[in-house]
Amino acid sequence: MGARDARDTAARLRAISGELSDRFYERDDVVRTLVVTLLAGQHSLVLGPPGTAKSELARELTGRIDGASYWEILLSKFTAPTRMFGPIDVAALARGEYRQVYDGRATTAHVAFIDEIFKCSTAALNETLGFLNERIYHPENGGEPVRCPLIGAITASNELPTGEETAAIYDRLLVRIEVGYLADPSNFAALVRSAVSPPAAPTRTTVGLDGLRHAVDESVPAVAVPETVVDAVCTLRAALRRKELVASDRRWRQAVRLLQASAWLDGRPAVAETDLSVLTHVLWDSPAQRPTVEREILHLVNPDAKEALDLADLVEELETQLDSMAGQSREALSSWVITHAHNKLAVAGRRLERLRAEAAGAGRSTATIDRVTVRQRAVRARVLTEALGMDAATVEEQLRS
Template sequence: MQVHPQLQQLRDELRARFPERQDVIDGALATILCGEHVLLVGPPGTAKSGLIRAIARAFGAVLFERLLTRTSIPEELLGPMSLHALDKGHFTHVTTGMIPEAHFVLMDQIFAAGSPVINLLIRLLDERVFLNDGAPVPVPLVSLFGATSELPENGTQEHLFDRFLLRFELDYLQRPSSLRTVLAAPEPTAATMLGMEALSAMQEAIPNVKLTEETLDAAVVLRDAMKEEGLVASDRRWKKSLRLVQAAAFLAGEAQTCPEDLTTLVDVLWHHPRERERVARIVGRLVNPVAFQAGEILEDGREAAAKAHALKPQHRRAYLAQAARALLILRAQVEMLVRLSGSASRRARAIIDDAVAELNELHAELARDVHANQGLKVLK
């Protein structure tokens, strides 16, 4: 299946403008394609809002944004009551510029809201309707993005939390080059414009991606392995996740799914961020062991580089020793990944290529820093 070339171009542009957010970008695009919702968990200033705004602009979509508080009321989302209608005994919202007209919605600090707003959002997410004078009115909502620095604290919030099919935990940028890119760049946006008609056409193509028996068998094995580890997701969540798997295959340009597409479930199946690493290990081991191994190699490289950078302001000699070790480790890891690529599938090779590129960049950053600031000969 030919993936829409402009969609691929948009994906590449977003990856360039939002470093260290590749998984979030791919997940957000797949979620939009299957009409589901995304929760972004992390501190303020981690580009959560900027990324969603850039995606909305690329599709020419109407975006509604609101920062929620304990005192937020439904009228802040649906619009004020019409005074003219009230005079006639009707409770009708004036919806101009509000959620009922939006394709994408961004709710910041979503769990800060009280029960009336949360119950309103749950109905919007489940049914794509709101009540206007007691009658359900459809809305054009494609996806709602929730942003939060805190996880749910009560049952009502938990019900809303469960409506987000994909959940990502974001942190501040780790690599110096990523921070430098963000600091030097203008307000992040995307040059590619697709439009809502193109999005609708791509959404209609998702059910045509064949869900293979091999993928279904792997999903059952994965579900059982998760249960053995005490990680349980609802049947509804598993059912919805299969459409996300089809969207992931579509993004990869495939006409049918394969077990590797289940990798996207890493950010579907955790309930608390501390569970994500366990979920990633189970998913990786069962459905994409080559890509999982590549991810572990990449994470080791990140850790080695981070240890060197952490020593820099404290102890010059220790920094030089750790930097020298890290440079050798990074170079060896690239060689390991190149060898691993020889036995990888096409999609696993794409993941490996991304890991190689990042490790090479980490090596170049560290080598430049050592050379510029410490006078150490750079290893080519």
């Protein structure tokens, strides 16, 4: 496969990312991270409550790979290994032969979506680990291991693992992405409208399996990793250790391929320090650790986003104050808005707009700034509706101004 074909594959993946970001509100960073993870040949976990489009997004992304064998399953504690990797061939069994039917199962899949991954049964645990780790399956009859063509799996869960057994699976999912319900009132309004008047059929770019496989096996590993990036990774590791956040050597080593995939997706021949932003989804074990990881990374590579996080603290503080005033009179709430909240939220919004423009102009990631902007708009909407009594249409107009 030539350089032109590789560039076409990267362009198609960027187009897919854009189309999915337009379709799934507030999921730009989620979509890009899932694509980068697939390019790195790794597995991802999408963690969030029910009804946050985890399954729909995963299916839409994995369904864009032409020629790929796709496998999907919803796990439960009763799921048998044969249901995942191949049922017994009843006809062969009647002839005295013990065989499994692998077609359409995990054993033949190039991409997979595994929902409720932490409900994996004890019986299927070891085979699931082997499938994710080594891309192999050990047949029920004890024959030669079956080599699986899996490029990467997207998994999903509403909750973190609760036992040691499923924690082993959690450890093998390199990328962990949190999703929540829509925060921006304008996006929520658009979601409601789409239920009444569905949008026209969107553009649907696809990418060929051969192109994706070549990218994973050849193009991404060929991306250079400069010494400046190595130094930045070492600095980040030391900073996180000072915060008592320790990732395994294996996780750090696998993360390098993510950095290469991030650079390749953007059409760059070498990793840049800005690619370290993807590690925000790699270097934490519990969601409570994620903000600390994000701050350390952004302090190192993205001053715009670091300032955005400081503004996020201000926004969260204002929301906490609003919550504490529950039950107070409309006059008291209005006075608080006029003398305290309104100006701070307006200043934060204008500063976020400038930070985004500066970051985009310099080619830096705007994902964190965009996320903070959504929170700022959400809190501003709460202030306008709960404290000032504005209706939804007026609030939406105010947010657009």
